Amino acid sequence: MTDLTHRLIVGGELSDDEWRYLIEGDYEKQLLFNEADKVRRWHYGTDVYIRGLIEISNFCKNDCLYCGIRRSNTNISRYRLTGEEILACCEQGYALGFRTFVLQGGEDAYHTGEWVERVVAGIKEKYPDCAVTLSLGERPREDYERWHQVGADRYLLRHETASRSHYEKLHPPGQSYLRRMECLRDLKQIGYQTGAGLMVGSPFQKTEELIADMRFLQAFQPEMVGIGPFIPHHDTPFAGEPAGSLEHTLTMVALTRLTLPKALIPATTALGTIHPQGREMGLKAGANVVMPNLSPVNVRGQYSLYDNKVCTGQEAAEGLAALKESVAQAGYRVVESRGDAVQTS
Ligand code: 5AD
Numbered sequence: 001m002t003d004l005t006h007r008l009i010v011g012g013e014l015s016d017d018e019w020r021y022l023i024e025g026d027y028e029k030q031l032l033f034n035e036a037d038k039v040r041r042w043h044y045g046t047d048v049y050i051r052g053l054i055e056i057s058n059f060c061k062n063d064c065l066y067c068g069i070r071r072s073n074t075n076i077s078r079y080r081l082t083g084e085e086i087l088a089c090c091e092q093g094y095a096l097g098f099r100t101f102v103l104q105g106g107e108d109a110y111h112t113g114e115w116v117e118r119v120v121a122g123i124k125e126k127y128p129d130c131a132v133t134l135s136l137g138e139r140p141r142e143d144y145e146r147w148h149q150v151g152a153d154r155y156l157l158r159h160e161t162a163s164r165s166h167y168e169k170l171h172p173p174g175q176s177y178l179r180r181m182e183c184l185r186d187l188k189q190i191g192y193q194t195g196a197g198l199m200v201g202s203p204f205q206k207t208e209e210l211i212a213d214m215r216f217l218q219a220f221q222p223e224m225v226g227i228g229p230f231i232p233h234h235d236t237p238f239a240g241e242p243a244g245s246l247e248h249t250l251t252m253v254a255l256t257r258l259t260l261p262k263a264l265i266p267a268t269t270a271l272g273t274i275h276p277q278g279r280e281m282g283l284k285a286g287a288n289v290v291m292p293n294l295s296p297v298n299v300r301g302q303y304s305l306y307d308n309k310v311c312t313g314q315e316a317a318e319g320l321a322a323l324k325e326s327v328a329q330a331g332y333r334v335v336e337s338r339g340d341a342v343q344t345s
Pocket of ligand 1: 066067068158160197198199228229230231232233270305306
C-alpha cells in the first residue's frame with residue numbers, strides 16, 4: 001500500500017488494478033488515513049479552515065435525480081434570501097471569526113449575473129479581508145467572469161462523476177456532462193480557485209467510476225475537492241437507494257489528499273450526517289476544512305439536499321465554540337483566516 005501511496009504523492013500514474021486495490025482492497029484503511037494525515041500536516045500543519053456557508057436559495061431549475069431540491073420536488077417550500085439578508089449573515093459570521101463566505105444555492109433564474117455581481121461587490125466592499133466563494137451551478141462564462149472581476153475568489157462546482165455514462169444515469173437528458181466539464185474549465189481559466197467533487201456510493205457507481213474520478217482530479221488539479229457520501233432523499237427517484245458508507249467515503253478523502261497534497265478538502269456536512277463523528281474522522285483522513293452553516297435559522301430545514309441533513313449544533317455557525325473544541329479533541333486547530341490553498345510550485 002505505501003509503495004502505491006508514495007507514487008501518488010509524487011504525481012505518478014497508477015494502473016486500474018492499483019487504483020482498484022487502493023479503493024476497495026483488503027488492507028487496513030487506517031494506515032491509508034494515517035498516510036493522508038501525514039501529507040496534510042506537511043502542508044497545513046494542524047490548521048483547520050472554516051467557511052461560513054450561506055444557502056441563498058433552494059429554487060432550482062435542474063432535476064438531478066439524487067437531490068432533494070430538484071425542480072420536480074413539489075413537497076418542499078422554496079425560499080430565496082435577499083441581498084440584505086445575505087449581508088446580515090456575513091455580519092454575524094464576521095463577528096464569529098469567519099473570513100470566507102460561501103454563497104451556495106440551487107440554479108435559481110432569479111439570480112441574474114447582475115444580481116449576484118451586486119451581492120458579491122457588496123460583501124467585498126464591506127469585508128475586503130474576506131474571501132468569497134460561489135457555488136451557484138452552471139452559468140454562462142460571462143457571469144463567471146463578471147463575478148470574478150468584482151472579487152469572487154473561489155467557485156465550487158462538483159463534477160459529481162467523471163464518467164459520462166454514469167453522469168447520464170444521475171441526471172435527466174437536458175443536463176450535460178460535457179457542459180459541466182466546460183464550466184469547470186472556464187472557472188479555472190478565469191482564475192478562480194476551483195472546487196470539484198463527488199458523492200461516494202451514488203446509485204450505479206462502481207469502482208470503475210471512482211477510478212475515473214481520481215484520474216480526473218489528478219488531471220484537472222482543482223484547488224478544492226468536496227467529497228461526501230450519497231444520502232437518499234425521500235422525495236427523489238433515488239429514495240430507496242442505500243447511502244454511501246463511512247469507510248468508503250473516508251477512503252476517497254484520503255486518496256484525494258494523497259493525489260492533491262495541497263488541496264483544500266472539507267470534512268463535509270454529509271459525512272457529519274451519516275456518523276456523529278464523521279466530520280472528525282474526515283479531518284483525520286486528510287480533510288482540512290469545515291463549513292458550518294451561517295444561513296438564517298428559519299430557512300435551514302428547507303435546504304434539504306438529502307434526508308436528516310445536520311444543520312444545528314456543531315454544524316451551525318452558532319456552534320463554533322463546540323466545533324473548535326471537537327476539532328481540538330481530534331488533534332487539530334481551527335484558525336481564523338481566509339484559508340487559501342498553499343501555492344502550488
Ligand atoms: N446526497 C449527498 N450529496 C448530495 N448532493 C446533492 N444531493 C445529495 C444527496 N442526496 C450534493 C451534490 C451537490 C452538492 C451541493 O450536494 O454533490 O453538488
